[in-house]
Amino acid sequence: MENIRNFSIIAHIDHGKSTLADRIIQHSGVVPEREFRNQILDNMEIERERGITIKSQTINIPYKAKDGKEYLLNLIDTPGHVDFHYEVSRALASCEGVLLVIDASQGVEAQTIANLFSAMEENLKIIPVINKIDLPTADIDKVKEQIEKELALDPGEAILCSAKEGIGIEDILEAIVRYIPAPEGDKQKPLTALIFDATYDVFRGTIVSCRIFDGRIKPGDVITLMSGNSRFTVEETGIFRLSRISVNELYAGSVGYIIAGIKDVNEVKIGDTITLSTNPASSPLSGFRESKPVVFSSIYPVSSEDYESLKDALAKYKLNDAAFVYQKDSSAALGLGFRCGFLGLLHLEIVQERLETEFSQSVIMTIPTVQYRFTLSNDQTITIDNPLYYPDPSKIKKCEEPYVNITIYAPEKYFGAIMKVGMDRRGINSRFNYPRQGQVELRFEMPLSEVIFDFHDKLKSITQGYGSFDYEFFEYRESKVVKLDILINGEKIDALSMIIYEENAYRRAKGICEKLKGTIPKQQIRIDIQAAIGSKIISRSTISPFRKDVIAKCYGGDITRKRKLLEKQKEGKKKMKVVGSVVIPQNAFISVLKIENE
Secondary structure (H helix, E strand, O other): OOOEEEEEEEEEEOOOOOHHHHHHHHHHOOOOOHHOOOOOOOOOOOHHHOOOOOOEEEEEEEEEEEOOEEEEEEEEOOOHHHHHHHHHHHHHOOOOOOEEEOOOOOOOOOOHHHHHHHHHHHHEEEEEEEEOOOOOOOOOOHHHHHHHHHOOOHHHHHHEOOOOOOOOOOHHHHHHHHHEEEOOOOOOOOOEEEEEEEEEEEEOOOEEEEEEEEEEEEEOEEEEEOOOOOEOOOEEEEOOOEEEEEOOEOOOEEEEEEEEEOHHHOOOOOOOEEEOOOOOOOOOOOOOOOOOOOEEEEEEEOOOHHHHHHHHHHHHHHHHOOOEEEEEEEOOEEEEEEEEEOOOOOHHHHHHHHHHHHHHOOOEEEEEEEEEEEEEEEOOOEEEOOOHOOOOOHHHHEEEEEEEEEEEEEEEEHHHHHHHHHHOOOOOOEEEEEEOOOOOEEEEEEHHHHOOHHHHHHHHOOOOOOOOEEEEEEEEEEEEEEEEEEEEOEOHHHEEEEEHHHHHHHHHHHHOOOOOHHHHOOOOOOOEEEEEOOOEEEEEEEEEEOOOOOOOOOOOOHHHHHHHHHHHHHHHHHHHHHOOOOOOOOOHHHHOOOOOOO
16 A cells, blocks of 8 residues: 555646646556557547547556655546536545646636645645646746745645656656655455446446445455445456456555446446445445536437437436436427436536437437526425426516626736626626736626526637636526527427526527527428517517429410419418428527527
């Protein structure tokens, strides 16, 4: 145990965390040079396409230090985006120390501070690393000043490196073995292992990733999952390199995996404690704090026949993404589905893409919403996250919506543009200061519903990619909201309904009608698209029918013959309008999500 070091790399998005992990792995020689590729721990195609880390990955790295000792370094990689902060908290619960990476040209940003606080809550050793020192715009002295003033860390401990060029990697590895403490624990005590991740294998069942705090475990042991008291026999134990490497046993301080033939994915819960059935622990480990979703949307299969396969896919996906929550739901237009909770709009997009690419599920997602709190005339309080259950307006005494404290870091020259966007999104009590020359920090109190849609994209756009933000739930405040319904040929489409701030209703309704007009294909009948609040229509668009040329086969002849064919077509269209229904393509539901809230 004295030669084990469990650590994580935390950073703001795009500060070079994945590149630093690549250089550390390359330096250890775990991966042959011919098999190496950039972003080696980002093994999902979607991560490589977007250039971001979505899933925390674990790898065991052997390292021979300058003192001559052989060390085992367990690196648990973490995402950087605010929507995946829950992944970071799970990784930190399994570590004794972290590398806090800061970009030498951009300095301390929103997620840098948020991740620092998370590490401090876990009482971890924090080693600051100043990355990208090879850039012409790097200002090392300024960043060291920020480390001292804004992070309250010793700038003298900061390690200078360039992950891209491989500069300073040896210094970082030496700092890990010197400053990060060895794990505490007792191999002779009853087994306690914390489950921090899991994946599903078709042949082996559920593969559990865990950190052993006390005791030891080997193949043949009978284990108990303490939350459900279910028992299984261990088939294999091992550690993570780029692939799974089986070992004879795992002991206190180790990070590895356990395969125990767990076929039912619902048996495994992230944050649960594993112990031995023959010598059980007296109490489970504290685990992780519960994830609280802030964005809600419903998922439906494109074909109702795929409902069961979608149900199985969501159960397997939940193993690998503990922040994702779901329950059964139904829609008059889309049939049976699931109501899902997410940590943000990017989290929602990632879930949708992973379901389609990894589980071959074609799904339709409804417009995302947040949780609103309604007080009715009988003083009953209800919480609604689905427009389907919006109460009778005549019985609503007051409505409250969630507000968040949002912190924005950006270059000073974008101050005016950021203030305008903040005010446009109903931001109030704006405060600002200048933490360093040329950099501004702005704080707003803002409704969460204004943040979840495209605020991140808008901020990046107006600040040319230099702006960053973080937010945390603040409180519920009274607000005027209404339910906006979308009707197609008089039929209400509940999957497109939304709860929206009253003053924004007309602008959003007009945008939705225009978007649907562009995505629903022409048919042989006229299609009326309407947006309504209650019985009042506030916006509409019309898709004109395409006209089949029924007289094309007439080469001259009496005009009465042509008129007869046109009258016959007219009668057919009248009948079609009575009995026909409009087919709405899948991309119409998705396109509504991408309307800019301007």
